[in-house]
Amino acid sequence: MEDVPERMRKEYLLPDMDSTFRVFAAHWRTVDQDWKYPLHKHPLFEVNLVLSGTQEMTVNRTSYIQKPGDIILLGPGDEHESRAIGRENMTYYCLHFDVDERALRELLCRNKTYFHASNSELAAAIRPPLDKLIRLTQDEGAERVESRMITLSALFELFAGISGTLSKWDHGNAVSxxxxxxxxxxxxxxxxxxxxxxxxxxxxxxxxxxxxxxxxxxxxxxxxxxxxxxxxxxxxxxxxxxxxxxxxxxxxxxxxxxxxxxxxxxxxxxxxxxxxxxxxxxxxxxxxxxxxxx
Structure with missing residues (x-):
């Protein structure tokens, strides 16, 4: 009798995966026109999205003006401070995270493009999952199992959007x-x-x-x-x-x-x-x- 493995003609397998990530202090916040946050750094990655108003974010001594839809992407150890500017209140969404997936960590740490305008490739890739996360952040039932699973799904979409975009920019660069x-x-x-x-x-x-x-x-x-x-x-x-x-x-x-x-x-x-x-x-x-x- 013919062995089963010898009768197999085609097979597709997903790669084994063993990865963890952590999300810290994700928050949606509206502040007045005099608000500011002092210079600091932390061992986490950060996504900062302005939803309304204007924010000035200074990263490693370079200042960026964020209008609605503009995103700042930071890595561990990046010194940054921010303040609302203009005559209106400012609303922003901020998410801190850490991942142990080596390839993603390397892409994130190698990236030195901090500012991404609302019409940029990265903003287009990650705005949909960020909008999902914003809605979930405001959901009073966010602790429900279903909501937590939807949150995990949105986070994986976010990481996929970041890694996909950074990989395109990184394509063809010689590995140092x-x-x-x-x-x-x-x-x-x-x-x-x-x-x-x-x-x-x-x-x-x-x-x-x-x-x-x-x-x-x-x-x-x-x-x-x-x-x-x-x-x-x-x-x-x-x-x-x-x-x-x-x-x-x-x-x-x-x-x-x-x-x-x-x-x-x-x-x-x-x-x-x-x-x-x-x-x-x-x-x-x-x-x-x-x-x-x-």
Whole structure:
């Protein structure tokens, strides 16, 4: 009898995906003509859309005038301040987010075009999902499961619009030596987390980064500089993000005790893992698990 695989003539598969993102302080706000926000920076990406009135946004010492429909796209560490200008109130929508998808992070961090006019390619690509998010932000029932799923759908549309547009602009550009090195470092960090041994990761992560630096022939300072320039976070921060994601996935497997999970992740004991998890999330592993399984 002929084997089933030999009878197969054509097959299409979606690629495996394992990615997380976080959204912070998304808000719709109307302010008066004297409003201003002081100079600051943060480790997040930001989309800022003016809906009415006029805003002056200064990014890394360059000022941009935002009219309705104009968008500012910022990366981690970009210094910025803003103020309403003119004689009328100003309404804007602001969304902060973080993603661990390496290709998207690299595109976002490489982008240095902060201002996108209302008739720009990027604005056309991301305005529809932004409008959905604005409506959901104003929805009193936003906590409903259905609304949360619609929100997730709109966020994925937003990320797709950003990545699709930035990829077009980036097409044909030679991948720099720095980007290649950073990608190597990220791949090795991901492998190190997947193969975590039974030792304290808070002690082990620095050793891991040092060994990766030696392996690819760069100093620790060069590795930190290149990685942060390409991905917007340090290698150690990136490794912590990977560890947190793996921790959450394991905690959602109720057949595993927290003690077993602690050992799988390479911690010396459960107390050490619990302290680290609480530093990351503000809650204990058992508290996180109980929110899903009561």
């Amino acid at each position: 030596r720095m980007s290649q090195a950073a990608s190597q470092i990220a791949s090795r960090l991901e492998r190190a987390v997947d193969e975590a041994e039974e030792q304290s990761m808070s002690e082990h992560d620095v050793e891991t980064i040092e060994s990766i630096a030696a392996e690819i022939g760069y100093s620790m300072s060069s590795v930190n500089r290149m990685f942060t320039a390409v991905y917007g976070v340090s290698p150690r921060q990136y490794m912590s993000t990977l560890m947190l994601k793996k921790s959450k996935l394991l905690l959602m497997d109720t057949e595993l005790t927290i003690e077993v999970i602690s050992a799988k992740l390479g911690y010396k004991n459960i107390a050490h893992f619990s302290r680290q998890f609480k530093r990351w999330t503000g809650e204990s592993p058992s508290s996180f698990r109980s929110r899903f399984y009561k």
